[in-house]
Amino acid sequence: MQGTLITSIDELPPLLRASVSPEEAEYLETIQLQGLLPFRVTPHFASLAGTTQDDPIRRQFFPDPREAWDDPFGLSDPLGEALYRTVPRLVHQYRDRALLLAGGICAGYCRYCFRRVWIAQSQEFISETEVSQVLGYLKNHAEIRELLISGGDPLTGTDEKLAWLFRELRSLKPTLLLRLCTRTPITNPYRLTPELIGLLKASRPLRMVVHLNHPREMAEQTKKALADCLDAGIPIHVQTVLLRGVNDDAEILALLFRECLELGLSPYYLFQLDLAPGTAHFRVPLKQGLALYQKLKTQISGLGLPKYTVDLPGGGGKISLHDSVIIGTQDDPRGKVYVLCDHDGKRWTYPVE
Numbered sequence: 085m086q087g088t089l090i091t092s093i094d095e096l097p098p099l100l101r102a103s104v105s106p107e108e109a110e111y112l113e114t115i116q117l118q119g120l121l122p123f124r125v126t127p128h129f130a131s132l133a134g135t136t137q138d139d140p141i142r143r144q145f146f147p148d149p150r151e152a153w154d155d156p157f158g159l160s161d162p163l164g165e166a167l168y169r170t171v172p173r174l175v176h177q178y179r180d181r182a183l184l185l186a187g188g189i190c191a192g193y194c195r196y197c198f199r200r201v202w203i204a205q206s207q208e209f210i211s212e213t214e215v216s217q218v219l220g221y222l223k224n225h226a227e228i229r230e231l232l233i234s235g236g237d238p239l240t241g242t243d244e245k246l247a248w249l250f251r252e253l254r255s256l257k258p259t260l261l262l263r264l265c266t267r268t269p270i271t272n273p274y275r276l277t278p279e280l281i282g283l284l285k286a287s288r289p290l291r292m293v294v295h296l297n298h299p300r301e302m303a304e305q306t307k308k309a310l311a312d313c314l315d316a317g318i319p320i321h322v323q324t325v326l327l328r329g330v331n332d333d334a335e336i337l338a339l340l341f342r343e344c345l346e347l348g349l350s351p352y353y354l355f356q357l358d359l360a361p362g363t364a365h366f367r368v369p370l371k372q373g374l375a376l377y378q379k380l381k382t383q384i385s386g387l388g389l390p391k392y393t394v395d396l397p398g399g400g401g402k403i404s405l406h407d408s409v410i411i412g413t414q415d416d417p418r419g420k421v422y423v424l425c426d427h428d429g430k431r432w433t434y435p436v437e
């Protein structure tokens with residue numbers, strides 16, 4: 085990390101500090117008092133931000149009083165992960181792959197985070213006991229061929245802890261594909277040291293999935309860190325969250341995905357926002373997202389086009405979004421909703437607005 089983490093207004097660079105409104109400062113106190121998702125940003129990511137409240141980088145990390153809006157659709161576990169949690173740190177929802185919640189914190193916190201309730205509880209890096217439970221489960225489930233390593237951000241663990249975790253997994257299943265989900269190359273590219281990249285290289289088969297939302301996140305340090313990983317033979321995929329006021333513009337997204345292709349990264353998912361509490365002001369209406377995606381298709385080649393996808397609220401899993409997935413609307417006690425039909429013909433709902 086270059087510089088120490090910023091967790092208060094006083095630690096912000098002067099121009100950003102001056103941009104904080106009294107309402108924002110008051111809300112920051114509220115989240116501290118109520119134990120909500122903390123304010124935390126790396127000096128690197130803060131340095132990319134502009135000083136207006138609608139700046140797309142600033143919006144992603146600075147707490148917004150609109151988080152306190154009462155959103156009737158907000159779910160503390162928007163993906164329904166608790167339904168599939170087999171042991172405390174493992175979620176097994178899809179037959180051949182599982183999700184390991186390895187890291188409990190992130191280098192910086194995204195205000196739209198879908199796992200914000202879990203993260204606000206400041207989980208530690210996975211313990212020996214928890215790893216034993218995970219290994220016990222994996223041993224009895226030969227069908228699991230791929231393990232998503234997420235959290236929090238696993239790269240907040242030390243090299244020693246990561247090396248130990250990868251070693252334990254490899255000794256049980258030498259061919260297990262590790263899918264390392266991280267935002268660290270964007271928020272703290274200095275973490276990708278030659279030592280860490282060497283460790284990732286030695287832990288292959290391993291692919292990195294980087295969470296990247298806006299072309300301005302492609303700083304020179306980030307590009308270098310990602311290029312070094314690619315040079316080490318680590319394939320990199322990109323997942324992007326569609327965010328109102330950040331990247332809800334086909335031209336911005338086309339620019340982002342073109343840059344990804346130029347660097348050798350593969351755009352993978354464009355996610356419709358999950359229904360985490362306090363994030364409604366980031367939600368792009370589904371119909372608007374579909375129209376934006378149609379426009380995006382005309383602007384970039386298929387190689388650079390991620391799959392526009394929603395994780396069905398409440399544990400339905402991922403489905404690709406297109407017009408025919410929406411089979412109607414209905415009134416719900418929480419407001420108007422779309423009715424979506426999954427691959428098995430099962431119906432799910434998602435808010436219209």
Ligand code: SF4
Pocket residue numbers: 189190192193194196197198199200203235236237266267295
């Ligand atoms: S990096 Fe991922 S897990 Fe961490 S705060 Fe952002 S969205 Fe949440």
